[in-house]
Amino acid sequence: MTERLSQQFAFLLEAEKLKSVYRATPLADNSRRENSAEHSWTLALYALVLADQAGPGVDVNRAIRMLLLHDLVEIDVGDVPIHSSDGTAHGSADIQAAEAAAAERLFGLLPNDLRAELEATWHEFEAAQTPTAIFAKSLDRVQPVMLNLEGGGGSWLEYDVNWEQLESRVGAKVSHGLPAVWAWVQDRIRPWFTLRGR
Amino acid sequence: MTERLSQQFAFLLEAEKLKSVYRATPLADNSRRENSAEHSWTLALYALVLADQAGPGVDVNRAIRMLLLHDLVEIDVGDVPIHSSDGTAHGSADIQAAEAAAAERLFGLLPNDLRAELEATWHEFEAAQTPTAIFAKSLDRVQPVMLNLEGGGGSWLEYDVNWEQLESRVGAKVSHGLPAVWAWVQDRIRPWFTLRGR
Ligand SMILES: [Ca+2]
Numbered sequence: 001m002t003e004r005l006s007q008q009f010a011f012l013l014e015a016e017k018l019k020s021v022y023r024a025t026p027l028a029d030n031s032r033r034e035n036s037a038e039h040s041w042t043l044a045l046y047a048l049v050l051a052d053q054a055g056p057g058v059d060v061n062r063a064i065r066m067l068l069l070h071d072l073v074e075i076d077v078g079d080v081p082i083h084s085s086d087g088t089a090h091g092s093a094d095i096q097a098a099e100a101a102a103a104e105r106l107f108g109l110l111p112n113d114l115r116a117e118l119e120a121t122w123h124e125f126e127a128a129q130t131p132t133a134i135f136a137k138s139l140d141r142v143q144p145v146m147l148n149l150e151g152g153g154g155s156w157l158e159y160d161v162n163w164e165q166l167e168s169r170v171g172a173k174v175s176h177g178l179p180a181v182w183a184w185v186q187d188r189i190r191p192w193f194t195l196r197g198r
Numbered sequence: 199m200t201e202r203l204s205q206q207f208a209f210l211l212e213a214e215k216l217k218s219v220y221r222a223t224p225l226a227d228n229s230r231r232e233n234s235a236e237h238s239w240t241l242a243l244y245a246l247v248l249a250d251q252a253g254p255g256v257d258v259n260r261a262i263r264m265l266l267l268h269d270l271v272e273i274d275v276g277d278v279p280i281h282s283s284d285g286t287a288h289g290s291a292d293i294q295a296a297e298a299a300a301a302e303r304l305f306g307l308l309p310n311d312l313r314a315e316l317e318a319t320w321h322e323f324e325a326a327q328t329p330t331a332i333f334a335k336s337l338d339r340v341q342p343v344m345l346n347l348e349g350g351g352g353s354w355l356e357y358d359v360n361w362e363q364l365e366s367r368v369g370a371k372v373s374h375g376l377p378a379v380w381a382w383v384q385d386r387i388r389p390w391f392t393l394r395g396r
Contacts, residue, residue, distance in 0.1 A: 002382060004250075005378070005379065005382045006382075008247050008248060009344070009382075011247060012240075012243065012244060012247055012344070013226060013344065013348065015240070015243055016225065016226040016227075016240065016345070016348075017226075017227075019225055019232070019236045020225070020227070020229065027214065027217055027218070028211060028214040028215075029214075029215075029218070031218065034217070035236065037235075037236040037239050037240070038217045038233065038235040038236040038239065040239050041235050041236065041238050041239035041242070041266065042210075042213070042214065042235070044239070044242060044262075044266050045210065045213055045266055045267075046210060048263060048266060048267075048316070049206050049209060049210055049308070049312065049316075050206060052202075052312075061259040061262075064242075064259075064262060064263075064266075065246060065262075068239065068242050068243055068246060068262075069243075069246075110247070114247065114250075118246070118247075146207070146210070146211065147214070150211065150214075180203070181203065184200060184203045184204075184207075
């Protein structure tokens with residue numbers, strides 16, 4: 001019992017490090033970059049608030065669990081911005097292998113039953129095949145778009161992103177799980193790109 | 199439909215401000231103070247990982263929802279540290295009234311059905327009467343203890359806290375919902391207080 005609690009707290013304490021992993025996206029007020037812990041909170045809130053946009057077969061509670069866990073591997077690997085290296089780094093085989101190793105180390109801190117449960121949740125998110133994972137992935141892609149727009153450009157400026165790149169790297173994924181949301185977002189961000197000839 | 203999405207995103211964008219509300223507790227590495235958004239993420243993760251510590255009648259998914267929402271009112275009111283004003287400010291009638299007004303403003307940004315659902319979740323947490331709310335409140339109290347210990351004292355030093363004050367302001371609440379966890383935590387923090395004659 002005491003040994004079990006020690007393992008649970010070893011994991012929870014290790015997870016604290018996610019607060020020091022910073023992302024490419026600025027906060028909405030542009031005061032600093034967003035970190036991956038607060039990003040994960042925002043996504044869980046997105047799932048709660050946009051639950052009515054979830055398609056058939058989506059388990060919103062499970063999506064929330066996925067979103068709480070999905071970035072923990074960045075404690076070892078760091079955040080790989082979606083627009084970095086011309087859009088090729090994110091999701092590359094090297095990064096995927098490093099993230100799988102990080103998942104093994106981090107979830108390996110837990111008691112076996114919990115490890116199996118949380119690792120399976122994380123793998124389901126990564127594989128992006130189930131309705132729940134597709135919904136969660138779409139939320140993960142759309143929130144930075146809102147921050148970039150609010151923050152005056154954010155990582156679109158940093159990585160010189162144009163409309164076509166945004167559509168292929170982000171829009172295609174968001175509209176897969178949240179078609180009505182992407183249509184709504186497009187109307188709001190299009191002017192930013194048009195105005196800058198991107 | 200479009201009007202509904204606009205309300206949902208107005209709320210989500212307002213919620214971003216929680217990332218700029220800083221708490222009395224330092225991060226585990228003592229590099230800066232924790233903000234209330236990343237704190238909320240940590241608590242949801244605590245609920246997930248310590249689910250086996252939940253007593254009868256606890257709905258862990260609902261506890262996670264409570265913890266995601268519980269600090270949003272700090273966008274208007276700020277964080278009131280548990281040990282500030284000799285332990286009397288937190289939970290005072292003034293603060294409670296201000297937080298209720300904040301909840302009305304913030305959840306009022308949402309469509310009516312969602313507003314009712316999320317406001318009820320927040321009120322249940324605040325009232326701390328149901329098993330689920332008691333579990334969630336206990337998690338909210340115990341996580342800063344772990345951060346203070348890791349960070350070398352944190353808000354215990356800032357507010358000159360002794361063992362008796364910690365037991366009455368924090369321990370009593372944590373052991374209400376998580377008795378085995380508080381027993382485990384006591385063993386780990388007692389030396390910090392003994393060593394300093396507190
Ligand atoms: Ca709090």
